[in-house]
Amino acid sequence: MSKYFHLYVLFLSLFIVIACGRNKNNNTQHFVANDTIASELVKLNNKIRSDSQNSSYYNERARYYVENQEANKALKDINKALQIDSTKTTYYITLSDIYLLMGKFENSFKYLEKAVDLDSENIEANLKLAELYLIFKKYSECFEYLDKVISIDKINSKAYYIKGFVFLETGDTAKAIKNYQKSVDLNQDFYDAYIQLGIIFFAKRNNLAINYFNNALNIEPLSVEANYYLGLFYQENEEYEKAIQLYTTILNNNPDYKYAHFNLGYINLVYLKDFNTAISHFTDAINIDPKYSDAYYNRGFSYELLGDRANARNDYNKTLQLKTNYQKAINGLNRLDEN
Numbered sequence: 001m002s003k004y005f006h007l008y009v010l011f012l013s014l015f016i017v018i019a020c021g022r023n024k025n026n027n028t029q030h031f032v033a034n035d036t037i038a039s040e041l042v043k044l045n046n047k048i049r050s051d052s053q054n055s056s057y058y059n060e061r062a063r064y065y066v067e068n069q070e071a072n073k074a075l076k077d078i079n080k081a082l083q084i085d086s087t088k089t090t091y092y093i094t095l096s097d098i099y100l101l102m103g104k105f106e107n108s109f110k111y112l113e114k115a116v117d118l119d120s121e122n123i124e125a126n127l128k129l130a131e132l133y134l135i136f137k138k139y140s141e142c143f144e145y146l147d148k149v150i151s152i153d154k155i156n157s158k159a160y161y162i163k164g165f166v167f168l169e170t171g172d173t174a175k176a177i178k179n180y181q182k183s184v185d186l187n188q189d190f191y192d193a194y195i196q197l198g199i200i201f202f203a204k205r206n207n208l209a210i211n212y213f214n215n216a217l218n219i220e221p222l223s224v225e226a227n228y229y230l231g232l233f234y235q236e237n238e239e240y241e242k243a244i245q246l247y248t249t250i251l252n253n254n255p256d257y258k259y260a261h262f263n264l265g266y267i268n269l270v271y272l273k274d275f276n277t278a279i280s281h282f283t284d285a286i287n288i289d290p291k292y293s294d295a296y297y298n299r300g301f302s303y304e305l306l307g308d309r310a311n312a313r314n315d316y317n318k319t320l321q322l323k324t325n326y327q328k329a330i331n332g333l334n335r336l337d338e339n
Contacts, residue, residue: 040064055084055091062094071101089119096128108132121152130162139166157187164196173200184215191219195226202233209233222253228260240267261285262295265302275302293322297329309336 044061058081065074092115099107115125130145164179183193198212213230231246247260265281268274282299300315319329
């Protein structure tokens with residue numbers, strides 16, 4: 001992590017495909033989605049009222065509840081589906097997903113294995129087992145299920161994507177790149193794979209990162225992570241106007257994204273020497289997260305450079321309240337005491 005700004009690196013969650021669709025953090029879309037969700041639930045309820053012995057309807061509603069993080073309601077519905085028909089592989093996959101959502105991994109394993117027992121070539125169940133083994137760092141078991149999926153479906157892009165994760169976790173970046181690249185060759189709309197490739201080449205300070213993040217943005221133009229990483233890449237390569245544009249794009253749609261505020265503050269503080277604008281951005285970050293120690297320190301430093309010793313002292317002291325051994329804040333107070 002840079003000593004100056006937060007590098008918002010994450011490995012994309014394997015739970016995305018289980019728990020919910022990607023949230024693009026657009027408020028207008030959010031409200032429309034809520035209306036759509038309410039309508040969807042009404043339709044599912046009506047289906048069940050029309051035929052209360054149709055097990056597939058209970059599974060559908062259970063899937064709806066999983067996607068909306070309502071595990072208990074989902075569990076009730078899937079148990080009803082299994083009570084009616086206990087032979088459906090997909091129902092056990094749903095049950096596994098519910099237990100995964102609840103953090104009950106042993107049960108999640110159990111019901112995925114039940115699904116595979118019922119249908120050994122079920123790609124979804126085999127992929128989910130591979131994901132679980134990856135979470136628990138049981139790489140040989142993970143590969144076993146991935147290889148099985150590929151033997152069934154040689155163009156399964158997700159299997160190669162998960163292989164990329166395994167190689168990355170085990171330190172073989174070259175094979176990780178190869179498998180992520182294979183996944184996007186097979187599926188040119190594979191957003192997550194582009195992000196992972198971008199992150200790898202970002203770490204290498206390689207301009208290929210720009211291509212991969214732009215490919216991700218072609219799929220999801222309002223993506224926070226793609227805009228942020230690309231902005232950070234430009235920032236570290238001293239293309240500040242491009243970085244500012246990307247951070248501003250994020251804030252136009254996600255005004256509470258504190259890291260974009262922070263990085264805008266940092267650019268204005270360190271590179272543009274516009275200390276008042278820097279203070280404004282650091283203040284925005286602090287308003288979003290009152291415990292953001294880095295933002296307090298950098299705002300304090302901005303005040304110090306403006307000659308506002310009182311506010312600088314206040315921010316350095318606040319930094320040390322939040323993080324006792326924050327050396328740069330200690331140094332800042334020492335400078336103020338010396339002058």
